[in-house]
Amino acid sequence: LADDAELGGRIRRAKEQLGEDLVVLGHFYQRDEVVEHADFVGDSFQLANAALSREDAKYIVFCGVHFMAETADILSRDDQAVVLPNLAAGCSMADMADSSSVEECWEQLMELYADEDDDGRAAVVPVTYMNSSAALKGFVGRNGGIVCTSSNAATVLEWAFERGRRVLFFPDQHLGRNTAKAMGVPLEAMPMWNPRAALGGNDEQTLRDARVILWHGFCSVHKRFTVEQIEGARAQFPEVQVIVHPECPMPVVDAADAAGSTDFIRKAVAAATEPSVFAIGTEVNMVNRLADEYPQHTIFCLDPVVCPCSTMYRIHPGYLAWVLEELVAGRVVNRITVDEGTTAHAKVALQRMLDAKP
Numbered sequence: 001l002a003d004d005a006e007l008g009g010r011i012r013r014a015k016e017q018l019g020e021d022l023v024v025l026g027h028f029y030q031r032d033e034v035v036e037h038a039d040f041v042g043d044s045f046q047l048a049n050a051a052l053s054r055e056d057a058k059y060i061v062f063c064g065v066h067f068m069a070e071t072a073d074i075l076s077r078d079d080q081a082v083v084l085p086n087l088a089a090g091c092s093m094a095d096m097a098d099s100s101s102v103e104e105c106w107e108q109l110m111e112l113y114a115d116e117d118d119d120g121r122a123a124v125v126p127v128t129y130m131n132s133s134a135a136l137k138g139f140v141g142r143n144g145g146i147v148c149t150s151s152n153a154a155t156v157l158e159w160a161f162e163r164g165r166r167v168l169f170f171p172d173q174h175l176g177r178n179t180a181k182a183m184g185v186p187l188e189a190m191p192m193w194n195p196r197a198a199l200g201g202n203d204e205q206t207l208r209d210a211r212v213i214l215w216h217g218f219c220s221v222h223k224r225f226t227v228e229q230i231e232g233a234r235a236q237f238p239e240v241q242v243i244v245h246p247e248c249p250m251p252v253v254d255a256a257d258a259a260g261s262t263d264f265i266r267k268a269v270a271a272a273t274e275p276s277v278f279a280i281g282t283e284v285n286m287v288n289r290l291a292d293e294y295p296q297h298t299i300f301c302l303d304p305v306v307c308p309c310s311t312m313y314r315i316h317p318g319y320l321a322w323v324l325e326e327l328v329a330g331r332v333v334n335r336i337t338v339d340e341g342t343t344a345h346a347k348v349a350l351q352r353m354l355d356a357k358p
């Protein structure tokens with residue numbers, strides 16, 4: 001097996017040979033041995049913009065998970081090839097909302113709300129988290145909806161509330177609940193939709209009174225964070241600042257000092273001028289990198305049992321070296337392509353997000 005130094009050398013050589021034809025994008029959760037080769041490192045919103053910004057590149061190699069590569073393909077030109085170094089790098093949360101279950105939910109809601117008076121707004125506006133399949137982004141685009149990321153969820157929900165009496169939010173129940181709660185939506189107006197039960201397991205009146213209908217998805221990494229861990233951190237370091245990702249359950253977000261996207265977390269740490277203590281509730285690769293970058297601070301992951309995102313971790317430098325060397329040889333492997341029809345609708349939903357002003 002090649003070691004990291006040898007793989008690093010192969011990646012650098014291949015990048016040099018590909019020159020301006022190539023851009024490598026890396027999500028904050030990628031391991032260090034991959035991040036060091038990325039031309040852009042960012043959260044999922046920043047990487048969507050980065051994919052748009054390199055119009056000259058023939059190849060976009062996406063070191064992240066499948067839905068991010070699909071998004072890059074939707075936003076890029078047809079003749080740009082998006083490559084995911086390991087096709088097994090998916091997202092378990094994105095997989096929790098399959099398009100047939102969402103379409104079935106949509107039909108039931110449309111039927112239920114069909115008798116409501118027309119007040120010029122839609123009965124429901126669908127909002128999908130970036131962490132979802134291209135098919136769902138297409139569904140949202142076809143039905144007057146919009147995409148959000150964890151860095152713009154409140155802006156996007158405002159956009160949706162202006163246009164609809166309710167929002168159907170998928171796949172992440174926690175991001176939906178945490179964001180809507182911070183905007184003043186009461187918890188009783190946020191029923192959850194269970195696709196295995198009629199009307200998602202709700203009675204008609206609950207769905208009529210709803211402001212946000214939450215899909216039942218969650219992130220298996222972020223659901224590991226607990227209020228007990230926060231209490232433990234505060235007991236050990238009374239001055240600690242606890243910052244968590246909004247994919248964490250609501251009690252954890254409520255107990256933290258702040259919640260925000262991966263980029264928000266990075267900026268909060270970067271802004272500290274005095275040596276400080278930060279307990280972070282997000283993926284451990286990113287937390288460890290922050291700890292290395294800012295040795296003047298004490299920075300640790302809230303979960304003492306290390307919690308990497310196992311699918312992000314599937315982008316091993318060996319796969320990156322392989323796809324780049326194949327490109328040098330003129331072969332595009334592991335290309336991610338979204339069909340034309342889906343792309344057209346998904347682009348509308350993504351463009352609404354990019355245009356939504358904070």
Ligand code: 13P
Pocket residue numbers: 042043044045131149150151219247260261262263
């Ligand atoms: P960001 O949108 O903050 O990059 O997060 C993406 C993600 O998958 C978090 O689990």
Ligand code: SF4
Pocket residue numbers: 065090091092093094131219220221222247283309310311312
């Ligand atoms: Fe998906 Fe969670 Fe991994 Fe993010 S951390 S990519 S939501 S499984």
